[in-house]
Every structure is written in C-alpha cells, then in structure tokens.
Amino acid sequence: MFRRLPDPGAVDVALVVDGVACTARAGDTVAAAMLAAGVLACRTTPVGGVPRAPYCLMGVCFDCLVTIDGTPNRQACLVPVADGMRVERQQGARSIAST
C-alpha cells in the first residue's frame, strides 16, 4: 500500500512486529514503520473488537495504540523506532497485572 521515497542517507533500524523481524528507517515513527512494513490494522477496539489503523498520525486520535516493549496503549505515531524494539498489535483493551 505504501512505498518509501528514495533516501540515500537512510539508516536502517531492525525491529520486531508481532514476532516478525522487519526493517524500518531511523527517524520513522512506529506507526510509519508498521505501515511501511504492510501492517495496516494495528489494534482492535476495546468495546466492539473491530480493527483500527493509524489515522491522524499526529497524536490526536488514539487509533494507533500498540504494545511497545511490553507497555500497552502506546501511541505508535508518537514513538520513534529504536533498534531491537518489540511491537505488538493490541487486541482490545489492555489488562492490568492480576494480583
């Protein structure tokens, strides 16, 4: 769906999305990296369980919530990728640790 523009100076960053290794570019947000990798739906909604994709890409709509390095409900469009980052699509509402 998305194709990257050529960028001779780009630096590759390796991350893992839902257990699958993929490559992003330094400076990408997690949302941009997922879209470029072909991962369109990044979560399902807490109430209706329907899929959602990044929408506003500027931190407003909260539609791009994902789990990053174990922390759920992070806004993928606001977090820059880092080498070795582990990202999971989020299924419904997050849970809190049971005690």
Next chain:
Amino acid sequence: MTAGDAHHDVVVIGGGLVGAAIAHGLAGRVERLALLDEGDVALRASRGNFGLVWVQSKGVGNPAYGAWTLASANAWPALARELEDRTGIDVRLEQPGGISVMLSDDEVVQRVASMRRMLAQPGMPQYEWELLDPVALRERVPGIGPAVRAGLYCRHDGHVNPLKLLRALHAALRLAHVDVRPGHPVDRIEPLARGFRVHTPHGTLCAGRVVLASGLGNARLAPMVGLVAPVRPQRGQIVVLERLRPFLRYPITTLRQTDEGTVLIGDSQEEAGPSDSVGLPVLATLAERALLTFPALRDARVVRTWAALRVMSVDGFPVYDASTRWPGAFLATCHSGVTLAAAHARLLAPALAGGALPAALRSFSAARFDVPAAA
C-alpha cells in the same frame, strides 16, 4: 422554534438529569409540556458526575432521604428498561451491590457506627449490609490491596453510564414530542393571577405550572416564585484512566470501571465557589487512595481529569418544595441526580402531574432551614 406567548401546561426549567428525568415522567401525563435548557454554557453537573446509583450511607440524620434513595434504587431497573424500550439506548445500569473501602481501623469503627446509627433511626428503611474483612473482601474483589482494612457491601448499590442516561432521557423527550428548547436560559419568571410567564432571550412562554430544576440556577430563580433554594457549588474532581479489560465488577464509592472499560476515580469534595478547574493536590490524593485500593492500577495511565460542581444544599439533602405564595410553582434540587433519576421520573413526576408533591417529600421543604441562627 416558536417565540411569543406559547401556552404550556407545565414548563420544566433545567435540561440536566433532574429536569430531564422529571420531564420524562411528566410526558404523557400532562398535555403541553416544555423543557427549557440554558445550553452548553451551563454549569453541567449532569455531564461531570461519577455515575453511582448509591444507597449505603444515604440517610444519616434524615431517614426520609434514606427511604427516598432506596425507593429510587428500586425503581431504577424499570426506568432503564423503559428508556431502552423507547429509545434503544441501553444506559448500562448494573446493580450488583456496591462497596465502600476503608483504609484505616478508625475509618472502619466510624463507618460501622454511622451505619448502625443510621439504620436505628425511626422511619429508616431496613436493609442488609455486610462488613467484609480483608480476606472476604479480597475473595469478592480480587486485586484489592493490603492497605485496605475492610469493605462495606450493600446489595442495593449500583452504577450507570450517566452520559448515556442524559442522552436517553433527551431522546425519550423528543420521541414524546415534548417542546424541548436548548439555548433558552430563563431571565425571569413572572407569576400571573393564574399561572406563570417565563421570560427567555428568545421569547416568553405561559405555563400553568413551572418546575424549577436548574441546579445551581435555582438559587436565583426560586425567589421569583416565592421559594428559596439555598444551594452552593461543591467541587468534585475526577481522574480518568485508560480503558482496561474488565477487572472490577462492583462499583466502589471512590472508584468504578465503566461499561466501556474506563476507570473513574473520584469522590473529592471541595468548597471552591463556582470554579470547576482541577488541581494537582486533590488529583494526587485521589490517585494515591486508588493505588492503595488497587495496587495494580500503578501501570495504568491517566488520560483525562475533570471537575464538576455538585449542587449542595445547606444540610446536604435535596430540596423539594411547592410554592404557597404562587401555587403551581415547584422546586427540585439535589446532588444525586443519577441515583434519584428513577424517583424523579417515576415517583415525583406523577405526583407533580396531579398538582402536588408526593407525601414522601413533605419534610424536604426549604422551610427546614427557617430556624433562627443561634446567638
């Protein structure tokens, strides 16, 4: 929208939960019914409240209030069903019983004594309650923290989605062809030989009867029809956490998980005048108590905070009154518009349609404040 001297049998002033619930109960019982609503500039207690349908602890020093509250909780399922049947809106009423948690042994002693004293009052309806020790409490509510000393469970308590409630009431009013007029603040109520003329910036309405249900606005309007409404704003702040998988079945006085997974933390009480802004010291205290109650919430994020103004009378109890100077003028004001919505729609409104307050509300007149101040 009609301007000019439209004639109505009853005009309800106030489109929040109290006014809308009364108008909902009046619809179908009186002919030409109008509801005037100030608009979004109003201090909307109805849009900021916590959403409890709460019985335990209501009625200390006023058994009639305990009885009225319990009657409302009992009438709530019928109101919720009726709203869903008519409008298709499920207000998400749940009445699994509710719990108040106590974080110190002192609190436990005081709470139990207060509960016993309340239920020992003549005229107080009797209901069961349970003091849950930490073990029993954790069995019923997994995740409760070690700092919690006890919980008081009462099976009559519950909660509801207050925004869906307000929406459902207004949807029902539209379906019942009630003349609802948003953006109509009331400047003045003019008593006539028979009935009233209600002045708004968009024209006047003539009414056989008027029902004042405008929360804090009642203080200004009541004297125009020979009534008084000594109410003041009492600020409550609320912390909202991100949506979580369901972990809490029972509403707790200070914390509840909504039908959509959001967690609300609240129950602060401040005398802050007409200001509905939030402040960190109170929010921090709310968060601290919530963490002592549910330590696992430490990882959950705060997504919003807000404050709203309760409509508080001098003694904290509702005021229901009928004007003797200008018969046909009624007043209803309280700080529990959610809990009492069912009583307002199903018990108060039918009586008002007949032209009088229900007998159960005789002791709620503002005349109770007419005692000379001690020297």
